[in-house]
Amino acid sequence: MTLLSEINEQPERIRSLLASQKKTVERIAVEIQKRDIRYIFLAARGTSDNAGRYANYLLGALNGLPLALATPSLFTYYKQPPKLKNALVVGISQSGKSPDIVSVLEEGRRQGCATLAITNESESSLASYADFLIDIRAGAEKAVAATKTYTTELMSVAMLSAALRGHKKQWDELGRVAAWMKETLKQSDFIAQASQRYRYIDQTVVLGRGFNYATAFEWALKLKELTYIIAEPYSSADFAHGPIAMVESGYPVFAVAAKGKVFLSMLAMLERLRSDIDAELVVISNDKRALSLAQVPLRIPTDVPEWVSPIVGILPAQLFAYHLTRAKGYDTEQPRSIRKVTETR
């Protein structure tokens, strides 16, 4: 079971990434700060795009950097890329190969912008167009569904945030992530049992907000890739603007509600779903009010701070998707119709 072993490998990968790349990331931060950067322009697809969503909130909130997610087709099909003056152009891709992501970095360099690649392949074309490179050091990822490259991409972004601020408390908290992950992975047997209840679902929505908007997207993506259920991610605010109309009694709603600044807003949504609509809830949280509303509570350690909670909080989601795939009798290693490296333009 390559997928399960890659899920379990994550604490160790995170520990070694932090140890081996901290100096590099600090050096990159110093160089970036010499440039006149007004915003980040970031290109990514699939799982890496979800790491980009985390960067959007994290670098916005803690580093004051606005972030625009690139629309790669403007660079490839339309050949009408925007003017990127004063942007730091970032590409995230585990393989470093997807032509559309590479073309955004290439154009950034052509326009004279600073460019940064976050990738598992330091010899890739993506890396070749980058002034700065963060090697996520995930080791070869063999399962088609990305897990350890996602958490190491998140960790790389978190390290960049800490380095840009030069914030000792942030670095200390990053030093605890591997242990929090290890603690969280102990729930594997519980999740294997609990996921049985969802053997026959064919659709769900996945809610998250703020830093964990990314977690909702990545949980949904794992469910779609592995279990083939329609799992649509939402911020709880966007969800209230229309899609909540779909939910009726018994409808399964998955949610990520880590303690922090958006927690009460998530809690209010969970209460509304449970009391008013009688929805079925699977909740990842470290707050007992949220966990107590769930038919299936998935825990992360109580003291995980909100800003790193996506790195820890995705683990129960990965395990849930893995075990539900087995419960449904599907192949966890080789999902149908997708390949490990998808090369889109």
Added chain:
Amino acid sequence: MTLLSEINEQPERIRSLLASQKKTVERIAVEIQKRDIRYIFLAARGTSDNAGRYANYLLGALNGLPLALATPSLFTYYKQPPKLKNALVVGISQSGKSPDIVSVLEEGRRQGCATLAITNESESSLASYADFLIDIRAGAEKAVAATKTYTTELMSVAMLSAALRGHKKQWDELGRVAAWMKETLKQSDFIAQASQRYRYIDQTVVLGRGFNYATAFEWALKLKELTYIIAEPYSSADFAHGPIAMVESGYPVFAVAAKGKVFLSMLAMLERLRSDIDAELVVISNDKRALSLAQVPLRIPTDVPEWVSPIVGILPAQLFAYHLTRAKGYDTEQPRSIRKVTETR
């Protein structure tokens, strides 16, 4: 049937918006060009967010302006907004009331940025924080599902693009939009019949790319709000990066494939879905190759240029959602669990 009459009202609303606001938009464009704008920072929710997706592609491709979609919770819950130096801060909201969208414009003004509101309510709080105002002139929208405020928001963005470039050909093409819309609306009876076939679907994916990425999102949103089916929108590129695994023989896939620069990439995806997977296809297009692959072809006029195709191409989608709602026996005017104005923070 308020919803149907609002759908049918759109050509006239577009015509009058163009006639009454062209001078205003041109004046705004002159003022914007005096400022040192590096990128657009745009806040919106729901249907208006889909108008923002259109702006992302259109202003990027035709005006060279990168666009960052705001993450409103950074302004409200986190109270850690990014630094918006050199941004044009834009809010799109039909009601102009949603506190999170208003707070982004308020912060933009506080930081000394140029601010623009695109709204149906010129006396709203959103408008009060705007240096520049485009009144979309949609008239009162009574149906809960937004239709005419969406197309007038798109038209406002398109007018801004034409004004910023001072491009006569763009203005001429905008002058033809109302007639193209009117032509497209003639399919209502056909769509009423064709939608019967989908009486029992409970999920779908909606594909679009480039300018019509927005159309895919808006079609999906109308389906979710009105018919309660799970309809998930994707760019065909993101779809290939994993979610395509969900599709099996007979699975309904809705797609928007207007002629233009991304057409061949959409066509290749439709051919793959039809030939390799035997999916069921409902396709909005003005190219007969794409239409001939569909079980249900929905036409827009052949000569609609790609950049305005989202304003015309959403009409068959609105009609489809309306008629499918009736086929399913639901209330087209008052969807469950949502209100006309959703005030999120």
